Amino acid sequence: MEATCLVVLLRLCVQILCLPAYLLWYLGIWDPLCKKLFPYCMAVASLIYNKLVYEKKKEMFSNLKDFSSPTGALTLLEIGTGPGTNFQFYPVGCKIICTDVNPNFQKFIDKSLAKNPHLQVERCLVAPAEDLHQVPAASVDVVVSTLVLCSVKSQEQVMKEILRVLRPGGAYFFLEHVAGAPSSWSLFWQQIYDPIWKCLFDGCTMTRETWKNLEKAGFSELKLRHIYAPLILNFIKPHITGYAVK
Known part of the structure; x- marks a missing residue:
């Protein structure tokens, strides 16, 4: 109870300090x-993030x-492509389909x-x-998302779409920041x-237990690890990484 009261009190203090941002949000500004600004911020932040987690992504x-498909080709769909900082990790000749909800990322993708x-x-x-729906069912070999499931409206629906577009035997690769362990300082x-954070960073939520939706999504195989990413801010260090096979 004491910890909960402290969380509420400190959260209120943070919200008071950030009152101008809340006012702009309330006014629809x-x-x-x-x-418009988020893609510019992400273009810089993604470069820093990539340097810090380079080995994690490479692995x-x-x-x-x-x-790859039986013909040897690899068609990859990336959800929430953002500024395209994952491109360097994809193999030569890989055919990619980029998707993002924010059209302002396009020039960074290019x-x-x-x-x-x-x-x-x-x-x-x-x-x-x-x-x-613009991607046909069972038409891609691999789906990728990194730092995307934190801001989608429905993780359950995203899982259904991933399974729909993947061919049988295809895989979904993910690297997502998630809620910290119970009673940890990260979660606190x-x-x-x-x-x-959700207001300032375009809907990004830090307290999602994303692994639970992956576990119940219906993949035939799930390779998932909880890791602490080598980041500066302790409360965004909890991550999950791995892949799931349709």
């Missing part, structure tokens, strides 16, 4: 402003080729694609992860900062 993507000519771009779609601070 913050959301369109965030949609995670090391077996992408294992899920820049990243120009730096990674080893990839073949099929198309770039503006679409939420919950509705990928996540609970305090979560409301303002």
Whole structure:
């Protein structure tokens, strides 16, 4: 009870300090402003993040080729492509379909694609992860998301779409930040900062237990690990990484 009261008190203090941001949100100014500024912020933040978790991503993507189609080709759909900082980890000749709900990321995606000519771009779609109807069923070998499930409206619906677009035997690769362990300092601070974090960072939620939705999604095989990413801020260190096979 004491811990809960302390969380509520500290959360209130943070919200008071961030009152101008809440006021802009209430007036309907913050959301369109965030949609325009967020890609610029992510372009910088993603470069820093990639340097810090480079080895984690390299390890995670090391077996992408294992899920190539019988012809040897690999078609990959990335959900929430953002500025395209994952492109460097994809194998030569990989055909990619980029999707993001925010169209303002497109120029950053184009820049990243120009730096990674080893990839073949099929198309770039503006679409939420919950509705990928523009992608035919069972048409891709691999689906990827990194730091995306924290901000989607329905993880359950995203899982259904991933399973729909994957061919039988295809795989979903993920690296997502999640809620800290019960009674941990990470979770304590996540609970305090979560409301303002969600407001400032385009719907990003820190306290989601994403692994639970992966476990019950219906994949035939799930390789999932809980890790602490080597990041500066302790409360965003809890991550899950791995892949799930349809």
